[in-house]
Amino acid sequence: MDCVLTSTHNYYAVPKNMNLAELVDRTNVDTLDHLERQATVPVVDGLQAQGDLIVIPFDLLDPPPSTEAGTEVPPEGVHLVAALNGGNPHVLVADPGTCRWSPDRDATVVQNSAPVYLLHPEHGGTGIAPGRWLIRRQWSATGLVAD
Amino acid sequence: MSAPGGLEARSTEVPRLGEDWLAHALSTAPADRPAAEEAVATLYASVGRPPPEFVWVRSPAEAATVLPAGKAVRTDDWQTVEAQIAAQVSDLRFRLRRRSEWQGAVSALRPVVREGLVPAINSTLPGSLGVGWAGQHDADWLAETDSGSEPALLAPWQTLARTTGWWWPREGRCVMSDRPTAVHVDVNSLPHNDSGPAITFADGTRAYAWHGRTVPRWVIDEPDVVRILTEPSIEVRFCAAERLGWENYVEQARPPLLGAVPDPGNPGHDLRLYDLWDQINLLLVVNGSVERDGTRRRYGLRTWRWVRDPLEAAAQTYGLRADQYAQLLRRT
Numbered sequence: 080m081d082c083v084l085t086s087t088h089n090y091y092a093v094p095k096n097m098n099l100a101e102l103v104d105r106t107n108v109d110t111l112d113h114l115e116r117q118a119t120v121p122v123v124d125g126l127q128a129q130g131d132l133i134v135i136p137f138d139l140l141d142p143p144p145s146t147e148a149g150t151e152v153p154p155e156g157v158h159l160v161a162a163l164n165g166g167n168p169h170v171l172v173a174d175p176g177t178c179r180w181s182p183d184r185d186a187t188v189v190q191n192s193a194p195v196y197l198l199h200p201e202h203g204g205t206g207i208a209p210g211r212w213l214i215r216r217q218w219s220a221t222g223l224v225a226d
Numbered sequence: 227m228s229a230p231g232g233l234e235a236r237s238t239e240v241p242r243l244g245e246d247w248l249a250h251a252l253s254t255a256p257a258d259r260p261a262a263e264e265a266v267a268t269l270y271a272s273v274g275r276p277p278p279e280f281v282w283v284r285s286p287a288e289a290a291t292v293l294p295a296g297k298a299v300r301t302d303d304w305q306t307v308e309a310q311i312a313a314q315v316s317d318l319r320f321r322l323r324r325r326s327e328w329q330g331a332v333s334a335l336r337p338v339v340r341e342g343l344v345p346a347i348n349s350t351l352p353g354s355l356g357v358g359w360a361g362q363h364d365a366d367w368l369a370e371t372d373s374g375s376e377p378a379l380l381a382p383w384q385t386l387a388r389t390t391g392w393w394w395p396r397e398g399r400c401v402m403s404d405r406p407t408a409v410h411v412d413v414n415s416l417p418h419n420d421s422g423p424a425i426t427f428a429d430g431t432r433a434y435a436w437h438g439r440t441v442p443r444w445v446i447d448e449p450d451v452v453r454i455l456t457e458p459s460i461e462v463r464f465c466a467a468e469r470l471g472w473e474n475y476v477e478q479a480r481p482p483l484l485g486a487v488p489d490p491g492n493p494g495h496d497l498r499l500y501d502l503w504d505q506i507n508l509l510l511v512v513n514g515s516v517e518r519d520g521t522r523r524r525y526g527l528r529t530w531r532w533v534r535d536p537l538e539a540a541a542q543t544y545g546l547r548a549d550q551y552a553q554l555l556r557r558t
Contacts, residue, residue, distance in 0.1 A: 121556070123555050123556045124555075125553065125555040126491075126550070126551075126553045126554045126555055127491065127554065127555050127556040127557065127558075128491065128514065128544070128554060128556075128557045128558070129514070129557075129558045130513075130514070130515075130558070133544040133546070135544075135546070135550075139546075139550055139553070167413055167414075199558075201515060202513075202514065202515045202558045203515055203558055204558075205556065205558045215544060215545055217527075217543045217544055218543055218544075218545070219509075219527040219528045219529060219543060220506075220507075220527075220528040220529055220530050220531075221528050224527060224543065
């Protein structure tokens with residue numbers, strides 16, 4: 080998976096080489112303790128999945144969503160899946176002023192000018208390169224998948 | 227914003243905002259018998275009855291042994307104490323719930339309580355015990371209910387949810403059950419235990435559940451392929467196969483493999499699509515992240531039976547086409 084990942088864009092005023100421990104520090108979400116805390120979280124510039132969520136670049140969608148990402152992501156992050164009764168959330172974490180989001184029907188539209196991160200207690204962290212993204216949930220034949 | 231003292235003082239009569247109804251629903255504390263009995267007596271009084279004699283039992287299953295047996299529910303008898311309480315609470319719920327619906331309130335407790343704990347406990351009963359209520363397991367509708375201008379009418383129901391288990395009012399006599407002594411839940415607070423009963427009562431009554439779904443004991447204690455294949459309920463089958471582990475199930479039952487392709491973005495792992503049971507396909511996916519023991523969990527998704535290609539099946543779960551999903555760079 081090495082060749083397809085972009086490096087962290089260090090010309091933005093963001094912490095370089097975020098690792099899981101730093102992501103955990105920024106939110107009130109903790110990850111399982113067997114996940115490697117000090118490893119750098121890769122930033123991916125393209126289609127990627129984290130458990131039951133998928134991050135889709137706008138240019139893969141025809142037509143792309145018309146929704147504008149309107150709300151700035153606050154310092155403590157945004158819980159993209161309001162986990163049932165405090166279960167496992169996917170949290171979107173961004174530096175101030177670098178990322179906006181809006182709900183788009185049952186998905187989420189995200190626009191970021193610097194790498195942002197998705198954090199999940201069991202799946203750990205993953206980075207999203209600057210761009211416009213639609214984040215959608217996974218469905219099976221019996222309904223929404225929750226992990 | 228601070229309220230004038232008088233308002234503050236009066237607000238103690240009103241249920242606290244953000245009360246932890248989930249905690250009440252999952253409570254295993256001994257019943258607060260005096261408080262529960264007082265609340266029941268209030269409800270008896272509201273339909274013109276004196277306080278009943280109270281009979282406490284250790285579980286709903288034990289209640290079945292002391293409630294009048296064999297009496298079919300009569301729909302023409304509106305004069306019994308239970309029918310009158312039912313009419314009253316039904317009216318109360320109708321009036322107070324409507325207001326909540328306008329506010330868009332939907333209870334996240336419904337899957338936990340009404341679709342999880344209640345069916346599990348019902349599975350321990352020999353049949354219907356007639357009209358009764360669920361005490362702590364009325365928490366889901368209480369969480370949806372805005373007491374509004376009529377807190378006094380709702381108060382006994384709230385007290386019962388905070389203090390006791392299930393109860394059955396009858397003329398002159400009310401059967402009251404203690405709460406369970408143990409309740410196990412998964413990360414989403416759904417009743418679940420992969421190594422024993424999810425719910426246990428003091429008299430030894432046990433109920434089994436897998437991620438919120440009521441299952442027979444064998445699913446948890448002795449899952450095996452023959453039982454799975456002869457089980458009539460697809461839902462129970464699915465739970466049992468998950469309990470057994472999809473890897474084990476596939477190895478032993480050998481369902482026809484429709485196809486296997488490399489999982490894009492998850493190097494070294496396959497997407498495998500099986501013709502599982504009649505009209506049900508199963509997509510086996512390997513997790514992108516490792517488990518505590520260093521292995522990766524394989525999880526099963528039921529997919530649409532007309533899709534015969536594993537890549538397309540996986541793509542569809544995310545609302546994408548196969549050629550789009552093939553561009554997946556990374557899975558965590």
